[in-house]
Amino acid sequence: MARKAAGRPEQEMLSLWKREQARLKALVVDRDTEAWQRDPAFSGLQRVGGVDVSFVKDDSVSACASLVVLSYPELEVVYEDCRMVSLTAPYMSGYLAFREVPFLVDAVRRLQEKDPGLVPQVLFVDGNGVLHHRGFGVACHLGVLTGLPCIGVAKKLLQVDGLENSAVHKEKIRRLRAGGDSFPLMGGSGTVLGMALKSHDHSTKPLYVSVGHRMSLEAAVRLTHGCCKFRIPEPVRQADIRSRDYIRRTLAVQGAPAPLSGKVQRPKACPKGAAEEPA
DNA sequence: GCGACAG
């Protein structure tokens, strides 16, 4: 019924998106273009950015897009931009950028106009770069559209081009000793698509780092490690924290309506000996 | 039928 009627336009949309990815992919630069990227201490690097999109619970449309800029190497937040947006495009695996990237580009443009001196020299993106079905993930997409160097940081392995979360893969993870240790993710074609990185000493799950735009994989991995206070690179982590908090504050102002009926959250048990049962 | 499916 409706499913079938919507099926055709959806396929047409995907083929358009696929063509757009192929077109923009030709513009990706997967090497270092800046002097600081090759410097052992990244001297010359002063501002790193992070972007994220957080969602309102039980709402596939309302979200908060955020861009933060941190000082480097201090990693202190010097700029924050959170904005409620309405996402129209659906989430399709392999096409994440078409859902989220327009709002991230907007945020970058606003900063470029408002305070060019604060524009980050590199952007960390929540998601993959060239480690992608067609070699053009959201980090590449945002990089090409903004012209800024971008690094893709995914929290789980996208199993593409022969890469799989196999027993062998898990064993390689187990062998990562200290924060900064990594191993290459080799696609079936023999190309290194990204690196699994232990982002800090006591992290079990690695990060999957790949080139977004205007940076080598080596520099991307090294800088990612250099921006990790915790498992998630600080720019992305701050963007995530602040976008979620923005949503929380927004809902508080409008007043969360109490449901007319439905399950009620039962209070957690009190620490010790508190009488809980109603009389 | 089973597993994968960035966010």
Place this chain on the structure above:
DNA sequence: ATCTTGTCGC
């Protein structure tokens, strides 16, 4: 993506 505060352990 979202569900989640306090809690147990080093």
